[in-house]
Amino acid sequence: MIHDFGIVWNERGLLMSGLANTALLSVIAAVVSLLLGAALAPAMMSRRRAVAGAARAFVDAMRCVPFLLFAYIVYYGLPSLGINFDNWSAGLAALMLYNTAYMAEILRGAWAAMPREPIEAGTAFGFSGVRLFRRIILPGLVLSAGPVVGNQLIQIIKDSAFLTIIALPELTHAASSIQSRYYVPFAAFITAVALYWGLCLVVEGGVNVLRRLADARR
Amino acid sequence: MTPGDIAAFAQGAVVTVALSVAGILIGLPVGLGLALIRWGKVPVIGRLVALYVSILRATPLVTLLLLLFFALPNVGVPIDPYSAAILALSMNTSAFNCEIWRAALLAFPKDQLEAAMSVGMSAGLRFRRIVLPQIARASLPALVNEMSLLIKVTPVLAVVGVVDITRAAVRIGAETYEPLPPFLVAIALYAPIIFGLVSLQRFIERRHAAAEAA
Numbered sequence: 038m039i040h041d042f043g044i045v046w047n048e049r050g051l052l053m054s055g056l057a058n059t060a061l062l063s064v065i066a067a068v069v070s071l072l073l074g075a076a077l078a079p080a081m082m083s084r085r086r087a088v089a090g091a092a093r094a095f096v097d098a099m100r101c102v103p104f105l106l107f108a109y110i111v112y113y114g115l116p117s118l119g120i121n122f123d124n125w126s127a128g129l130a131a132l133m134l135y136n137t138a139y140m141a142e143i144l145r146g147a148w149a150a151m152p153r154e155p156i157e158a159g160t161a162f163g164f165s166g167v168r169l170f171r172r173i174i175l176p177g178l179v180l181s182a183g184p185v186v187g188n189q190l191i192q193i194i195k196d197s198a199f200l201t202i203i204a205l206p207e208l209t210h211a212a213s214s215i216q217s218r219y220y221v222p223f224a225a226f227i228t229a230v231a232l233y234w235g236l237c238l239v240v241e242g243g244v245n246v247l248r249r250l251a252d253a254r255r
Numbered sequence: 256m257t258p259g260d261i262a263a264f265a266q267g268a269v270v271t272v273a274l275s276v277a278g279i280l281i282g283l284p285v286g287l288g289l290a291l292i293r294w295g296k297v298p299v300i301g302r303l304v305a306l307y308v309s310i311l312r313a314t315p316l317v318t319l320l321l322l323l324f325f326a327l328p329n330v331g332v333p334i335d336p337y338s339a340a341i342l343a344l345s346m347n348t349s350a351f352n353c354e355i356w357r358a359a360l361l362a363f364p365k366d367q368l369e370a371a372m373s374v375g376m377s378a379g380l381r382f383r384r385i386v387l388p389q390i391a392r393a394s395l396p397a398l399v400n401e402m403s404l405l406i407k408v409t410p411v412l413a414v415v416g417v418v419d420i421t422r423a424a425v426r427i428g429a430e431t432y433e434p435l436p437p438f439l440v441a442i443a444l445y446a447p448i449i450f451g452l453v454s455l456q457r458f459i460e461r462r463h464a465a466a467e468a469a
Binding site: 092097100102104109113199237 | 308309314316317321324328329330406407408409411414421424425428439441442445446464
């Protein structure tokens with residue numbers, strides 16, 4: 038058993054590049070989908086029925102589709118429509134588009150649950166438009182949506198493991214290739230699990246800092 | 256699509272639903288058991304459960320599945336793809352269910368337990384008659400949400416050779432060199448199941464809100 042872990046240790050370069058790919062994919066996907074979600078959330082609350090309906094339909098559709106099938110569609114399906122991707126960009130595009138729906142729903146929920154009083158008080162003190170949003174609405178929104186966005190980041194990290202199926206060299210794929218080369222399944226996959234756990238603990242640590250900030254402000 | 260393809264999808268759908276139901280039925284009580292161990296502050300075991308939940312919640316289902324499927328035979332426990340799939344699903348969902356049950360237990364009002372004790376109810380009876388009906392109702396929306404998440408990760412079970420909806424779609428796509436149509440059919444099979452659960456969760460939440468407002 039110790040010997041098996043020795044083999045995994047010798048292949049640490051492969052695992053580390055897998056870990057780096059997983060972290061990079063997840064962070065880029067989270068940031069971009071958060072921004073796209075921030076653009077989509079107001080559309081969901083639009084007074085124009087057609088706009089709100091279309092945004093809501095996109096979000097609900099994404100929430101009913103398993104991520105793996107969505108990734109398959111992006112990777113295998115789009116080339117038959119003439120759009121070609123390598124597996125890295127296909128995986129990243131799938132993660133970003135899929136999570137845009139979830140981020141939009143998170144932001145819409147946080148916005149809808151925000152108390153009206155600070156906004157009214159802000160307006161009474163002469164804040165309006167961008168300044169009202171930046172100084173009054175945004176800080177509250179970040180603090181209340183932050184923990185949920187953190188949870189979604191953990192979800193993205195775990196979803197990125199599915200991309201091993203389209204041969205994207207992320208952490209699970211690295212563990213898989215070590216296991217198939219040396220036949221050390223336990224050592225290879227338990228190391229991958231430990232690394233995923235570490236990654237999620239880092240995210241949870243960040244969320245806790247945010248939560249303490251939110252409590253201090255209350 | 257040939258009649259054979261339609262039969263393959265139908266068979267795959269039965270497998271997907273059967274595995275999901277098995278995972279849910281095992282994961283619910285196991286999660287409750289784990290939550291009770293943590294709630295009761297059982298020394299050492301309580302700590303181990305907390306560790307188990309923390310690790311399992313961070314582990315992608317694919318990684319867990321590959322670990323179980325390849326490593327268990329290595330230590331002398333032979334396992335077929337279907338058992339590995341059910342084991343992985345129930346381990347994964349039990350960790351999330353544990354947190355849901357535990358949140359309901361922590362929010363449970365203590366005075367009710369004290370009242371039950373004062374009329375001489377035993378611990379088992381207190382749990383069955385007083386605690387369980389109330390925490391089950393409080394946890395229901397979150398549990399249904401977890402069920403929809405579980406079904407959303409089942410396509411990955413095809414990786415170890417489970418012949419489910421996804422496997423059927425991959426095979427048909429490889430045979431016809433047109434992957435898009437079979438994957439769209441697969442999505443059309445999954446979406447109504449997940450949508451049903453999401454709607455059920457919204458319905459329960461609305462009813463709770465209405466009951467509380469009344």
